Amino acid sequence: MTVEPALEAVDLKVSFGAIKALDGVSLRVDAGQILSVIGPNGAGKSSLLNCLSGVYRPHSGRVLFHGRDITALAPHRRAALGVARTFQGIQSYASMTVRQNILAGFHCRMKTGLLDALLYWPRAQREEREFSARAEEIIEFLELEELRHTLVGELGYGLRKRVDLGRALALGPSVLVLDEPMAGMSVEEKADLARFVLDIRAAHNTPVILVEHDMEVVMDISDQVLVMEWGRAIALGAPAEVRIDARVINAYLGAEEP
Ligand SMILES: Nc1ncnc2c1ncn2[C@@H]1O[C@H](COP(=O)(O)OP(=O)(O)OP(=O)(O)O)[C@@H](O)[C@H]1O
Ligand SMILES: [Mg+2]
Structure with a gap:
């Protein structure tokens, strides 16, 4: 049986007017894999994650989740399946506490609506207790x-990005999609975040797709x-292969600041 x-x-193909944001990009991640997407500004990384x-x-192409075609599924339906993501920039609510933000991440898993909450008060309370405990774990x-x-x-900024990750974890993700989770972070904060990503993978075998500009981190994890x-995808492979790919060196690594 194939898995x-x-x-x-x-x-995948996506255009905005004359701009081809995605011009035939394919990828796959299996359980326990970390796939990093790199490329210059405007390359189409966020469009891919979107x-x-x-x-x-996409205008054409397909997205499959464990073999199921989810191309037409709305974001909240994908989230309910366990496709959790963070966005480039900050997503957390500034006027709420860390705990409240993480609790808000559970919202799309809650079974109890307002009417339910009135009719089935014990269930609503049980759910709240459960989410509260899980938020504490996160x-x-x-x-x-x-x-x-x-x-x-x-x-x-770095800690806020960490809270964003916490909100994504509240989904109990089966796939994590992170758009520049380390942008704007100090070296120590990046190292912490890389460690969390590795720990998530280790604990749950969760595949992770992330966009990152820091080549050291990318090559490392x-x-x-x-x-x-x-x-377009100009290379796809293990870090050691990609690092020595002539097109990559020309297009991207060569353009890196010294
Ligand atoms: N909603 C949109 N409307 C119009 N153009 C868009 C939209 N989203 C992306 N684009 C365009 O598609 C191209 C790819 O953008 P995208 O945001 O995917 O790049 P990126 O690789 O994430 O860049 P960055 O590193 O700056 O985040 C760019 O030319 C961008 O201007
Ligand atoms: Mg982007």
């Missing part, structure tokens, strides 16, 4: 204990690296 990849994209999570509908996992009651707006340029 279907956890998440697969087949020949197709995976359902924010963009807080501990991400080493945010001392900040659990701090307003997110008072945190630095990835099983596969997808290199994009102008909406």
